[in-house]
Amino acid sequence: MEMRQLYYFAALAEETSVSRAAVKLSVAQPAISRQLRLLEEELGVTLFHRTGRGMKLTSAGRFFDTRVRKILTDLKELEHDVREMKGVVEGKVTLGMPPTESHILVPPLLQTLRQNHPGVDLHIVEAFSGDVSELLTTGHIDVALFYKAPRTKHYVADELLHESLYLLGSGDKPGPSPDPMKVRDLAGRPLVLPRRRHGLRALLDQICNEMGVELDVAYEVDSLMTLIRMVETGEVSTILPFNAVQRDVAAGRITATQIDPLELRRILVLATTAHHPVRAAMRIVAQFCAQTVRSLAASGEWQGIIARS
Known part of the structure; x- marks a missing residue:
């Protein structure tokens, strides 16, 4: 043979x-x-x-x-x-992350890898947190960034960032309040949200159930761009992190009101696969992911509180 x-x-x-x-x-x-x-x-x-x-x-x-x-x-x-053993780090690494994070994280991450480890071939998979964690579980990706949700608490992962969530409305609506809104103020607002299988929706459902708040979910949509475009029509609002829409907010297409982070926030975590040994290339990608997230948060480009190591 x-x-x-x-x-x-x-x-x-x-x-x-x-x-x-x-x-x-x-x-x-x-x-x-x-x-x-x-x-x-x-x-x-x-x-x-x-x-x-x-x-x-x-x-x-x-x-x-x-x-x-x-x-x-x-x-x-x-x-x-x-x-x-010769100091050469190379190989293919598949990194999964939600689309709300991909556009802000991937450009500086790729630049850092290209400058420091050109032999690392990084493949990016975009999916909602629930799908990212499932891909990690099944061994289809090597390194994952996703948000903790009720069904993903069993992961052994490093916390990177505590991130606020925002109620997003059309730019034609009145501007946001300077003070964070309460979760109870979400009741009665027509919303477009991802389906229940996704991490953000699972977190919202859990918190609202605990607080006795009933959400008015008019539509369920899994596409990030479609969520944002539907909000622009003015008929519905949605709930996302600020970095997903910062350009839309700057252009006046979207308004963003922070939801009280003491009541509702997400925790971004970093995990690696358990399906095969963690190679040097995987460790490098995970290390640079963590460094880039923390650097963006420290500069204010990524709104969140850096988790303690």
């Missing part, structure tokens, strides 16, 4: 097509077919069903695929570990 056979098999299992696997690997199609045939002959089993729609793993193929992926992952991590 040769290593190239394992790479060919993994590509074919992922692409389900010899032609697509050939393009991915930059290898001629006959070479892939020949190596797959040799591999099946050596193992004495059929790994793929050949159909008119492509290649489909057999039961033996699915078992083999699981083991092969672990072997290839271990090899890649071994390569990174050896390189790190």
Whole structure:
């Protein structure tokens, strides 16, 4: 059994097509077919069903695929570990975070990584906190920034920032009060909010239930941009952190009234996956994330209170 056979098999299992696997690997199609045939002959089993729609793993193929992926992952991590002994930090890292944070955090984070560790290949996944925590749980991302919610308290994660939330209204409405509003003042206002599966909504529901406040949720929308655009119409309000709309507020399209942080606030946390060892590249990304968040908060660009280490 040769290593190239394992790479060919993994590509074919992922692409389900010899032609697509050939393009991915930059290898001629006959070479892939020949190596797959040799591999099946050596193992004495059929790994793929050949159909008119492509290649489909057999039961033996699915078992083999699981083991092969672990072997290839271990090899890649071994390569990174050896390189790190020379002081070279490199490798792909997938970072997940909510869209409300991505636009303010990603530009300085990428610049810092490029200057200090150009070998780190950072991939960004944007999703609401509930989805980010789920992706971390399933091992689809390596490092995660998300907000604590009732269903994510079990995470062992570092607190970075305590962030205020704001009631957002149309720029055509009267300006915000200089004093924070109370949670009870949210009652009776038509709101557009994310669905209950998302962290922000879970937090709002929990706090309002505890305080006996009933929210008037007119619409449920999971898109950040759609939430903001709906608020601009003047028909509904929403609740988000200030950094999500600071440009809209500066342009006069949105008004933002702080909600009393003693009654309602979010806690931004940083966590890494438990599905595989934390490589140096992952540690670097996590470290730079924390530094960047704290730097933005200290400068006032990101409104929040830095959590104590």
